[in-house]
Amino acid sequence: xxxxxxxxxxxxxxxxxxxxxxxxxxxxxxxxxxxxxxxxxxxxxxxxxxxxxxxxxxxxxxxxxxxxxxxxxxxxxxxxxxxxxxxxxxxxxxxxxxxxxxxxxxxxxx
Amino acid sequence: xxxxxxxxxxxxxxxxxxxxxxxxxxxxxxxxxxxxxxxxxxxxxxxxxxxxxxxxxxxxxxxxxxxxxxxxxxxxxxxxxxxxxxxxxxxxxxxxxxxxxxxxxxxxxxxxxxxxxxxxxxxxxxxxxxxxxxxxxxxxxxxxxxxxxxxxxxxxxxxxxxxxxxxxxxxxxxxxxxxxxxxxxxxxxxxxxxxxxxxxxxxxxxxxxxxxxxxxxxxxxxxxxxxxxxxxxxxxxxxxxxxxxxxxxxxxxxxxxxxxxxxxxxxxxxxxxxxxxxxxxxxxxxxxxxxxxxxxxxxxxxxxxxxxxxxxxxxxxxxxxxxxxxxxxxxxxxxxxxxxxxxxxxxxxxxxxxxxxxxxxxxxxxxxxxxxxxxxxxxxxxxxxxxxxxxxxxxxxxxxxxxxxxxxxxxxxxxxxxxxxxxxxxxxxxxxxxxxxxx
Numbered sequence: 001x002x003x004x005x006x007x008x009x010x011x012x013x014x015x016x017x018x019x020x021x022x023x024x025x026x027x028x029x030x031x032x033x034x035x036x037x038x039x040x041x042x043x044x045x046x047x048x049x050x051x052x053x054x055x056x057x058x059x060x061x062x063x064x065x066x067x068x069x070x071x072x073x074x075x076x077x078x079x080x081x082x083x084x085x086x087x088x089x090x091x092x093x094x095x096x097x098x099x100x101x102x103x104x105x106x107x108x109x110x
Numbered sequence: 111x112x113x114x115x116x117x118x119x120x121x122x123x124x125x126x127x128x129x130x131x132x133x134x135x136x137x138x139x140x141x142x143x144x145x146x147x148x149x150x151x152x153x154x155x156x157x158x159x160x161x162x163x164x165x166x167x168x169x170x171x172x173x174x175x176x177x178x179x180x181x182x183x184x185x186x187x188x189x190x191x192x193x194x195x196x197x198x199x200x201x202x203x204x205x206x207x208x209x210x211x212x213x214x215x216x217x218x219x220x221x222x223x224x225x226x227x228x229x230x231x232x233x234x235x236x237x238x239x240x241x242x243x244x245x246x247x248x249x250x251x252x253x254x255x256x257x258x259x260x261x262x263x264x265x266x267x268x269x270x271x272x273x274x275x276x277x278x279x280x281x282x283x284x285x286x287x288x289x290x291x292x293x294x295x296x297x298x299x300x301x302x303x304x305x306x307x308x309x310x311x312x313x314x315x316x317x318x319x320x321x322x323x324x325x326x327x328x329x330x331x332x333x334x335x336x337x338x339x340x341x342x343x344x345x346x347x348x349x350x351x352x353x354x355x356x357x358x359x360x361x362x363x364x365x366x367x368x369x370x371x372x373x374x375x376x377x378x379x380x381x382x383x384x385x386x387x388x389x390x391x392x393x394x395x396x397x398x399x400x401x402x403x404x405x406x407x408x409x410x411x412x413x414x415x416x417x418x419x420x421x422x423x424x425x426x427x428x429x430x431x432x433x434x435x436x437x438x439x440x441x442x443x444x445x446x447x448x449x450x451x452x453x454x455x456x457x458x459x460x461x462x463x464x465x466x467x468x469x470x471x472x473x474x475x476x477x478x479x480x481x482x483x484x485x486x487x488x489x490x491x492x493x494x495x496x497x498x499x500x501x502x503x504x505x506x507x508x509x510x511x512x513x514x515x516x517x518x519x520x521x522x523x524x525x526x527x528x529x530x531x532x533x534x535x536x537x538x539x540x541x542x543x544x545x546x547x548x549x
């Protein structure tokens with residue numbers, strides 16, 4: 001089973017986690033000013049990236065805290081995990097080559 | 111004897127199981143046995159592999175069941191044959207080859223009943239239309255209810271189905287047992303069976319044959335099926351797309367019809383068009399071949415499994431999607447494990463069956479578990495996606511409706527409720543209940 005590294009608890013099995021979809025989708029700053037179309041995009045539309053995707057995870061069967069991760073949606077490998085409020089990490093490129101060969105290293109690179 | 115390389119009986123082409131066995135065979139003067147050599151003659155090629163032309167009236171992107179059915183009805187119903195079907199891999203190698211082949215129309219809302227029932231009626235005549243066997247077997251589907259809320263929702267759905275002319279009945283547990291004797295209807299299990307909805311006209315078909323049947327008809331109509339041709343971009347001119355860039359060169363087009371299922375967002379991103387789709391892995395599996403034990407189709411939302419038995423004898427099972435977004439055409443094994451636990455509780459007779467093979471596809475889920483079929487902000491680009499876990503059953507129906515939409519530049523009445531702008535107007539078609547297990 002894939003191991004996911006919780007930023008607070010360390011590596012745990014995938015079944016302990018709950019998926020939260022795309023990360024960095026802020027609540028509208030001025031909700032009353034939004035058009036129907038803008039509301040639709042806030043409520044229903046999310047990126048559906050093929051490749052490196054910033055997304056939310058919750059360690060629901062552990063510390064129950066939320067965190068963010070960069071994950072490759074083709075290989076399913078976690079390339080980075082980071083705490084809410086932290087900026088999206090910049091991958092240096094070595095992560096991208098590593099993730100194709102080091103299958104046991106899931107969630108370990110950040 | 112066949113001339114197809116893979117089935118060669120030439121000893122030089124054979125791969126022996128062990129060097130010793132091969133040596134023994136050679137000493138005996140008999141050629142090593144070639145796996146599959148006893149299979150019937152390979153069918154003749156059902157379609158050609160033409161080079162793409164410079165230009166087409168309609169370019170259909172996606173050579174799965176939906177794309178092929180769309181091309182078929184463009185030719186058959188509208189006389190449009192200057193058409194290319196572009197497929198990035200091999201014909202019908204995506205979700206068309208990976209689904210669990212269930213066909214039913216017992217959805218809750220009028221809009222859904224209309225398009226799925228239209229599809230089921232086409233399935234009932236499809237073998238004649240295609241002139242090709244598709245092994246369509248109307249063996250009925252049971253959707254089990256395990257809680258009081260399940261029972262209420264199910265009875266409501268049965269009533270709605272009847273009002274829409276969809277065959278449906280509510281069965282009590284003893285009637286469930288008559289339809290499918292191997293379902294565990296005892297009261298001492300974790301989720302006892304409190305009854306089921308039953309649609310007798312539901313069934314299964316052989317998905318590969320369906321695709322091949324459509325491909326043959328499409329090819330006969332003069333439509334080009336172009337495999338190994340991945341779309342890499344679009345040539346835009348204002349509100350129109352005038353060409354498609356592919357790994358096999360640029361192709362000019364009058365209209366573009368997207369039928370790319372789980373890869374839709376990759377294409378719409380190239381168009382700068384946002385769609386409310388999330389692509390998820392969805393897994394399925396088969397057991398080894400068994401004697402016929404399972405006469406119908408059984409689905410259960412609460413315990414998360416659906417099962418039928420294929421013609422050859424494999425038990426075919428599916429579960430829910432893997433939770434995260436994924437384009438990998440594979441999923442996690444713990445999903446399979448949970449699904450097997452559910453299956454064995456519902457069907458104790460399965461406990462000693464062996465798992466033969468698991469696989470995954472990429473399904474395009476929407477917020478309301480209903481598809482998106484219709485126009486886009488581009489004048490000549492049409493969208494068919496969002497069928498999620500249930501697209502196979504819609505194959506002929508959506509082919510018909512989408513072809514009509516493309517041909518007439520206006521949504522077919524059955525497609526109209528499934529427009530992209532329903533997410534702005536709020537007029538959703540919420541089928542999370544009837545879409546059943548997987549969403």
